[in-house]
Structures are given as structure tokens and as C-alpha cells.
Amino acid sequence: MHKDLVQRHAGPAPRYTSYPTAPHFHGGVDAATYGRWLRALKPGQTLSLYVHIPYCDRLCWFCGCTTKQTLRYDPLTSYLAALKHEIDTISDLVDPGCRVTALHLGGGSPTMLKPEDMIALSDLLRSRFDFAADAEISVEMDPNDLDGPRYDALAEIGLTRASIGVQDFDEKVQKAINRLQSFEQTREVIEQVRARGVKSVNCDVLYGLPYQTRESVHRTLEQVLSFRPDRIALFGYAHVPWMKTHQKMIPDEALPDVTERFAQMNHAAAQVTAAGYAAIGIDHFALPDDSLAIAAASGTMRRNFQGYTVDSADALIGLGASSIGQTTEGYVQNVAATAEYQRRVNEGRLATERGFELRLEDRVRGRVIELLMCDFAFSFAELTQEFGRDANEVIEEAIKLAETGNDGLVELTDGIFQLTEKGRPFVRTVASAFDTYLQTGKARHSLAV
Template sequence: MATVVELRPAVQTSPAAPRGGEAMQTALRAARLPRYTSYPTALQFDAAVGPDQAAAWMRAVPADEPVSIYVHVPFCDTLCWFCGCHTRVVNVRGPIEAYVRSLVAEIEMVAEMLGRRHRVSHLHFGGGSPTILEPGDIDLIFRTLTRAFDIGTDAEIALEIDPRDLDPARLDAWATAGVNRASLGVQDLDPEVQKAINRIQPAEATAQAVRELRARGIHAINIDLVHGLPHQTVEGVIATVDQVLTLAPDRVALFGYAHVPTLKPHQRLVPEHALPGAVERLEQAEAAARRLMAAGYAGIGLDHFARPEDSLAVAQREGRLRRNFQGYTTDTATAILGFGPSAIGDLPGGYVQNTTDVRAWREAIAAGRLGTVRGVAVTADDLLRRAVIERLMCDHAVDVAAVAAGQGRDPAELADALERLAPLEMRGVVVRDGWKLTVPAGMTPDVQRVATCFDVYLNPAVRAMVAAE
């Protein structure tokens, strides 16, 4: 949720993948397409949306609707060179203490704007490394949140974890606060790969973190892996997957590394000569997906895998899977409140994002205004297209007429999308039956191409590429 980079390639979750030149084309296309964790995408955010507009949209959140909360912690104690998140390295307490004070003030400010104590369905701590916080910080933040919001016993409280900076006191504090799902960053367990991305994390550190979490009653475990890193091979990725499977996680996310040093200058430290090519990346993703599914995990959307009994897999089977800035989710809240620098919110009028500059964010909060510096208003047309795109990304199929009817709209308003779909339909990327669209199993890596046909903001050059052979 922290990063607005939307360039990572899709994961192949079907064994029926194209090869050779076709595989190269698929990888190149996917590497440039939006991931549609929002619509309009973050590329459309601009400074026309500021703190006053964000405050007005906050006040428009329906009083009887639950909300989802994302808290961004913008600090790490070491810098991973592959990272695309908004974070900075700190090794002293001062900046963290100042951040916590401002975060508390921001939560209280937003609660006052909302005008009532909303029920919270999902609460997610991301970063950076939320586990850099001390027990006292955690206690203060949760006391503030529980005063401002109704966080029920059925709420999912998720925490992104760096296994390298855990200790018993921090774990106890998070468990006492009610965390019930933990997402552990692993990326890759090969020492050569870890050295190349400046993330030295022995397998035992991850295993110990999992044991400690489960000992404290936190049994819902997610593990994040990355393919396309320097020195990675298909065999190495499979070896990492096999080690991860011994931990029996509930979910595994398999992301593609986005090498964008012009946006993230620290990525210049990544040895470019050791990066796998497009075909190699796709083969790594395919092989990992096959191994996970052979172990009984269900493929979820582009890049997630879950045990059949996990709520994410159940939601997919029942057509209830959702997609937002946190990726695939079961969250049905109609509004997302983002707290902290760079955090993104999804409000009744549109999307909002706080400044990524920690000092500027703190100054805004101290002045009694929101830290919003960019965003985009969402139109009725956007809402219709967003709903269609979400179903495509989640289900790889959509009944456009049914979605339009659910919003009291005429599906003919999306006739432009059907025209753009024609070349993909001719090549079997999508099957159309009237207003019903299905992406066949062997074509699921191309679901983003189908989704782009509904995107009226897409760059013309990218649109031409989507339609090309």
C-alpha cells in the first residue's frame, strides 16, 4: 500500500504458459501494465486534491458504514536495496517518537472529522517496518485507535513483519494489541541473492518468528516472496518455496521485482548485470506457482496463493474477493482511511494520499490540517469501470451487464471497452458471450491486458502495445 509504483509484472498461476518469443511478449506487456489496485490508478493522482478536499470527503463517509484503516510506519533500521516502499533508515529513537506523536494527533483529527466512532473491519500496519516500534509506541497507538474507532473482536488486525527486528517484548505488545494476522517479508532465502539486495535474513530467523507468533496466538501467517531478483534462478526460487512450505503459511504472495532506479535511487545499488531477463522472470514465477499449487494452495488472482480453507480462498470461490491498495482482500469496507506519511485513502469522493515527506507530514498535522498532497476525484463512470476491472482482476471473469445493473447503469456506456477488446478476443485472450467476459485459464497472465480495455486514462502508447501481437 505504501508505494505508488504500478510496474511489477504479473505472476503466472496457470501451468499452460506461452514459451519462447510469446513468453517474452507476455512478460514485456505485463511489466508495463497497471496492477489495478485502484481505478483510476495512482498515475492519475495529482495536486488538485489537497487537505481541504480530503477533509470534505472524510466528512462524507456514511455514519453507519464500517471503515478499513491503514497505518504506514515509514522507518526501517536497514535499507533493502530492492525496496519500492516509502521508508527511510533510522537508528535513533527521536524520529520514531516524533512520528508517533504526530500519528496520534492525525488519528484524533480524522476521528473528529468523521463525527462518530466508526466500526473498523480491517486494520493493517505496513511500512517500512512497523516492528521497529517499541512496546510503548504500540500501546499508545492502539489506545488512541480504540478511543477513536470501534475495533471489534471480529476485525482483522494485520501486521507486516521484518523477522530481523523482532524481540519478545515487541511481539508481546503486538499480540496484546490484538494482531491476528502477520505478513512476514522473506523475498528469497538464497544467501547470494540476499547479499545482492542487502537483506541478510537466515531461514532460521523466519522460522523462529513464525514459532513466536504462533506461540502468542497469532496463527494466520502470510509470507511474501519476490522473483526477478539478482542472481535468482528457477531452481533457487523453488528451493526458497520448498523451505517456506515447511512453515505451513496460510498465504504466500509472490511478487515480481520492479527495478525502477529512476524512481527509487537506492535501487542503483542492485547489480543490474545479475538481474534475470524477462523470460527467466516468467519461468521463475511459473515454477513457483506450480510448486505452491501442487502443495495444495489455491491461486488467488495475479500473485497470491492461499490454503483452501483460508478466508481469501473461500472469498474467491464465493465471488467475494476484493482488491484494493493492500492487494487481494476479503475486506468489504467502502472507505479506507490512510494514516502516516505516504498513506493512501479511498473515500466517498475519491482517492487521497499523504505527502511522502515525514517532516512535511508532521508540520501539516501540527498545523491542524491533513497531510494530503495528491489524489483524484472519482466520477460515476470511474465507479462503473472500477467495478468491472475489480471483478476481472479477482475472478478473471465478469458479467458487465450485471455490474452495470447493480449501479443502475446501462452496460452500453462501456461499448468503447468492447471495441478495444476485439483484438484480444480474436487471439483468444478473452472469450466474450454478449456482456459476459472470461479470461481462459491459459491466458490468466494477460488479465491486466483485458482490464486495460476499460481504462480510459491509459497512455495511448501502452494501449497500442496492449492491442498489438
């Protein structure tokens, strides 16, 4: 692809795991607001729970998560005690007729938890909420944390999907990002969870890291493909040192430029699809019989704060410091500072610090952006069927965008606005054309490829 085209359309843009995006959340949505939204949930509605564990025993310099390093377990003990208070407070607000269909433990490093604490947390959640028998239980894993008792604990809590961070197996790259993790160590994790009945394994791989080349990414993916994971997430490294100061440890001059990043992305995508994986959205791949591949093919895939998902729950409840939740009314986010989070929930209060209440126009634009990110297209007729005349403004914008040509990235055929094959890698940039908030804030974003 022409270098000028890449440089024109691969500039900074949001990842669009929500609309509006998190930088536009504000303090006008507070604990009282969230309490009303939780009480509005009706019997029979479904819930997805996200539990954030904001601690790691090492700090990876590439990481964009809200986490902190600790070599002591005491901070986790006090954090888990506070988390129990938040679970109690929220479960008292939610109608007991709501059913949990998914639980995700994220971080940070949830696998830092002692086995008995992992089991106690699961037992507490199941005692406070009604879990569906087939609820999906997924956990983000750091292979450096894991041992036999932790594998057994993961099996006991009903783990159904293991998400394993690989990033890159090249030693030079690993040293540059402070993430030492061998191929053998990673293989052992996958073998152990599969031996305990886990049917789905996801591996995260990054491109755009310091000292990476197309050849080094290719070698890493060869090794990852030898595991035959059910899903592969191929993320572009988001270099945002103005937000995550530890990323300043990564020398700017070691990072590939946008043209090389684009080449790494394309080369890696071709390698994974050649191995029999279905390409999904902008950065996911799955075996054809995986639920995510099936959802993508049927047009039922969704996008939320965990990325592409089959999770169709009516509400996402975020638990823990900095965690984000979503109901039909809008988004909420807990305070990020762990000390303040613990103070609030230990007092029996919600930890909500900010959020966003959705207007009708936000719902229309959010749906269009989600469809573009998931399906690379949206239908004018279906949008009108869902939103009536309120869809007209966005449809007119789509028509104008298609008429401009936009370097051949989009086309309009029989009332279907869609990205061309050339345009798909730049879907974040195209989606941003429908984002009325993008130019109103001071947020800075990572590169769009």
C-alpha cells in the same frame, strides 16, 4: 508458453490496486476536499485503517515502499507524536457511529516500534475509533527487528494476521538485495506469533530478483512451505530505479529477463498449488479454509492498496506520511516527506497532498478492472444491473477486444468476458485495455509478469 507471446504481453503495466492508479492523482483534491469526504461518512458505515511507519533500520535495495533508513529512534518518537495529532484530527471529522473492521500497520518496518509505543498507538486508535470486536489486526514484520517484548506487544494489541517478508533464502540473492535473513530466524518468528495465538500467517516471496533461477526460487519455496503459512504472496520484483534510486544498487545484468521471470512465476505457482494451496488472482495463494480462498471462490474478494483482500469496509483511512485513503467519492494521499507531514498535522491540519475524485465512468471502469484482477472475468448483465446504460461503452470495448482474438488471451461466452487459461498471466495487460488514463500520463510501470 511461446517466447514471442510472453514478450508481446508482459511489458510494463500498472498493478491496478486502484483505478485510476496513483500516478494520476493530482493536487486538485486537497485537505478541504478530504475533510468534506470524511464528514460525509454515515453512522453504521465501516472503516479500514492503514497506518504507515516510514522507517527501517536497514534499507533493502529491492524495496519499492516509501521509507527511509535510520539507526536512531528519535525520528520515530517525533513521527509518532505527529501521528497522534493526525489521528485526533481525523477522528474528530468522522462520525463516531462508524466502526473499524480492520487495522493494518505497514511500512517501512512497523516492528521497529518499541513495545510500549506499539501498545500506545493501538490504545490511541481504539480510544478515538469504535473497533469491532472481531476487527482484523495485521502487521508487516521484519524478523530482524523482533524480540520477546515485541512479540508480547503484538499479542497485546490483538494481532490476528502476521505478514512476514521472506523474499528469498538464497544467500547470494540476499546479499544482492541487502536483505540478510535466515531460514531459522524466519521460522522462529512464525513459531513465536503462533505461540501467542495468531491464527493467520502470510509469507511474501519474490521472483525476478537478481541472480534468481527457477531452481533457487524452488528451494526457497520448499523452505517456506515447511512453515505451512496460511497465505503466500508471490510477487514479481518491480525494478523501478527511476522511482526508487536505491534500486540502482542492483546490477541490471543480474536480473532475469522477462522470459525467465515468466518461467519462474509459472514454476513457483505450480509448486505452491501442488502443496495444496488455492491460486488466487495473479500472485496470491491460500489454504482452502483461509478467508481469502473462501472469498475468491465465492466472488467476494476485493483488491485495494494492500493487494487482494477480504476487507469490504466502506472507507479506507490512511494515516501517516505518503499513506493512501479511499472513500466512496475518491482517493486521497498524504504528503510523502516526513518533515512536511509532521508540520501539517502538528498544526492540526490534514496532510492531504493529492487525490482523485471519481466520475461515474471511473467507477464503471474501476469495477471492471477489479473484477478482471480478482475473478479474471466480468458479466455484462451484472455490470448493467449495477451501472445501467453507463456500462454500455465498456461492454462495447470488451466485445471488440474479444473479436480481435488478442492472441487467444480472452473470450466472450454468453455475455461473460473472461480471460482464457493462456491469458490469465497477462491480466494486467488485458485490464490496461480498459484504462483510459494509461496513455495520458508520464508514469512508467514495472513488467506485467
